[in-house]
Amino acid sequence: MNKQKQLSEIHCSGKPYIIYKSNKGFDLYTNFSKKIILNNKNVNSFLNKKFKNRSKKTDLFIGFFGYEILNRLINIKIPKQKNINFPKGIFYKPEKKLSLNNNLNYNVKRSFKGNNFKINIGKKSYKKIFNKFKKKIKSGETYQIKICTKYKTKTNIDPLNFFSRLAKTNLAPESFMIRDQNYSIISCSPENLITKKGSYISTKPIAGTVKKTKVLNRFQALKYFRKNIKETKEHNMIVDMERNDLSRICKVGSVLLSKQKIVEEYKDLFHYVSLIKGKLKKNIKNIDIIKAMMPGGSVIGCPKINTLNLLNNQEKENRNIYTGSFGYIKFNGDMRFNIIIRSILTFKGISEISVASGVVVDSNAKQEFSENYIKAKALIDLFR
Numbered sequence: 001m002n003k004q005k006q007l008s009e010i011h012c013s014g015k016p017y018i019i020y021k022s023n024k025g026f027d028l029y030t031n032f033s034k035k036i037i038l039n040n041k042n043v044n045s046f047l048n049k050k051f052k053n054r055s056k057k058t059d060l061f062i063g064f065f066g067y068e069i070l071n072r073l074i075n076i077k078i079p080k081q082k083n084i085n086f087p088k089g090i091f092y093k094p095e096k097k098l099s100l101n102n103n104l105n106y107n108v109k110r111s112f113k114g115n116n117f118k119i120n121i122g123k124k125s126y127k128k129i130f131n132k133f134k135k136k137i138k139s140g141e142t143y144q145i146k147i148c149t150k151y152k153t154k155t156n157i158d159p160l161n162f163f164s165r166l167a168k169t170n171l172a173p174e175s176f177m178i179r180d181q182n183y184s185i186i187s188c189s190p191e192n193l194i195t196k197k198g199s200y201i202s203t204k205p206i207a208g209t210v211k212k213t214k215v216l217n218r219f220q221a222l223k224y225f226r227k228n229i230k231e232t233k234e235h236n237m238i239v240d241m242e243r244n245d246l247s248r249i250c251k252v253g254s255v256l257l258s259k260q261k262i263v264e265e266y267k268d269l270f271h272y273v274s275l276i277k278g279k280l281k282k283n284i285k286n287i288d289i290i291k292a293m294m295p296g297g298s299v300i301g302c303p304k305i306n307t308l309n310l311l312n313n314q315e316k317e318n319r320n321i322y323t324g325s326f327g328y329i330k331f332n333g334d335m336r337f338n339i340i341i342r343s344i345l346t347f348k349g350i351s352e353i354s355v356a357s358g359v360v361v362d363s364n365a366k367q368e369f370s371e372n373y374i375k376a377k378a379l380i381d382l383f384r
Helices: 003-013 043-047 067-073 123-138 159-169 218-227 229-247 286-293 304-314 365-383
Strands: 017-021 026-030 034-037 060-065 089-093 096-100 144-154 176-179 183-187 192-197 200-203 206-211 256-265 269-279 325-330 335-338 343-347 350-359
Touching: 003 026, 003 096, 017 060, 017 325, 034 060, 043 067, 043 286, 067 286, 123 144, 123 304, 123 350, 123 365, 144 229, 144 304, 144 365, 159 176, 159 183, 159 365, 192 286, 192 325, 200 229, 206 218, 206 229, 206 365, 218 229, 218 256, 218 269, 229 256, 229 269, 229 286, 286 335, 343 365, 350 365
Parallel strands: none
Antiparallel strands: 017 026, 017 176, 026 096, 034 089, 060 089, 060 325, 144 350, 176 183, 183 343, 192 200, 192 335, 200 269, 206 269, 256 269, 325 335, 343 350
16 A cells, blocks of 8 residues: 555544654554653663663654753753643654655645734843843853743644654654644754764754855854854753763763754744764663753753753743654664744644744844744644
């Protein structure tokens, strides 16, 4: 049977499934034999699981860690916040895997409602938070911090319709989709946080954003980033932090910059990107890697622990999946995880898009607020 037809049949059957970007297209996982809903009590035992079967393509768990549970793993408390009671994390054991090409042909009449997005932090409120964090930066409590804003709308989207259109307009290397019975996530995340194969590990921090225009090409974007003091400082700080995170779990001298300050192009923007690699120390477990690397520093700020505490005491709403991580843990120990950004979480009839921009000492509140909208635009456009 044609694989695209199989995709349509799986979708129409109502059974849960996951699509994840691969090197050649997409991998589809379904026929889940286990579904593990994570909480603060079972997350450690899940990450310490040992497996016997290691040869099948489906010998893995695939799913996500939410932002809150990643904080708990490193003993950071989150004060009481507005909460929609979405799970802290979910992982699935698939029994079926299909390889699909990049052309996801799924056409359906658009019957969804909703494009009237409401933002949870307006310009005035954003500026107050911005100025508060600027003082924290000047006092040395943090060097960079990310202010999260949410766009929400009532809706009843078809997630595969949205994801298929997103793949055509804004294909990203860490794109994924989850469709379950009571929620969906679609994402065009560009950022890989962990790729582990054997004893080797890499991370690809993104720090630096500029809006695409008719006159700004990739080469000119690179010149812009190199000349822009604020973007350069932000990038250097995040790269240093990610190198430090890797150094905690890697052999001395093995952590190296493989690619430094290159530009990646997306639908509405350009990003400033580096690639860092290392070789793991002996006896490092996957739980050690996750505790060292998550939540990803490029979407939090630095220094990580102090900045997380500042953010958590300021934010009034639970981040849910945003700045958590999606990916898989293979039974042989290999794993791949992204940072969940540029995503739509749909739950209880509400779709939410969360975005954040970095505040450093040279930042401008108006520019950072606008940058948040630029990051959300490709997703908001799907509702039109």
